[in-house]
C-alpha cells in the first residue's frame with residue numbers, strides 16, 4: 001500500500017505529463033502541488049522540457065519554484081496561462097472544489113480561473129459527496145471590520161443546524177493572532193456538519209456580495225480535470241462534463 005505522500009506524488013507526476021515545452025503554467029500551492037514543482041524542475045534541468053514559465057499562486061510556491069529553477073512570470077506579465085496544476089482540499093462529484101485551507105485561495109482563483117486548463121491533483125481521500133464535509137471552507141476577508149464581516153457570513157447560513165464560523169487564528173509565541181494571507185487579509189473558516197447542501201452558485205453570490213469578503217474557497221465549475229491517485233496505486237483522470 002502506498003503512503004498518502006506517495007499518492008500525492010503519483011498524481012502530481014501524472015499531471016506534469018500534460019505539460020509541453022513553451023507552456024505558461026499556473027503553479028499551485030500545497031503539499032501535492034509541491035511534487036509537481038519538483039518534477040517540473042527535474043524535467044527542465046534534464047532538458048526534457050524547455051521554455052516553460054510559471055505563474056506562482058503563493059509566496060511559498062514562488063520560493064519553491066525559484067529553488068528548483070522554474071522561470072517565473074507575474075500574472076500581469078503572462079499573455080496567457082495554458083495549464084494550471086494544483087491540489088485541493090476537497091473534490092465533489094461535479095468536480096467542484098474546496099481550496100485554501102493553506103490560505104492561498106485568492107491568488108489560486110485569480111490564476112487558475114484566468115483561462116487554459118486547470119488540472120487538479122489529489123489522492124483519493126480528497127473525494128467527497130458534498131463540499132464542506134471534511135473541514136473548513138475558507139473565506140478571505142479584509143482585516144478592517146473583520147468581526148462585522150464574520151457576523152454577515154454567519155447570517156448567510158442563519159439557522160442552519162451544525163453551521164459555525166470563526167476567524168482563523170495561529171499561535172505566535174504565547175498569543176493567538178489572526179492568520180494573515182499573502183495579500184495581507186484574514187480568513188474566516190466556515191464549518192458544516194454534513195457538508196454544504198443547496199445551490200453552490202447562489203451561496204457563492206451571497207458570500208461575494210458581503211462588503212469585506214474578498215473571495216471564498218469554493219472553486220465552482222473551474223477544474224477541467226482531476227487526477228486522482230488511488231490507494232492501490234492506480235490513477236483515474238476525471239473530466240468535467
Ligand SMILES: O=C[C@H](O)[C@H](O)[C@H](O)COP(=O)(O)O
Pocket residue numbers: 028029030031032033086087088089098099100101102103104105108
Ligand atoms: O491554500 C492551499 C491550497 O488551496 C492547496 O491547494 C490545498 O489546501 C491542498 O493542499 P494539499 O495538497 O497540501 O492538501
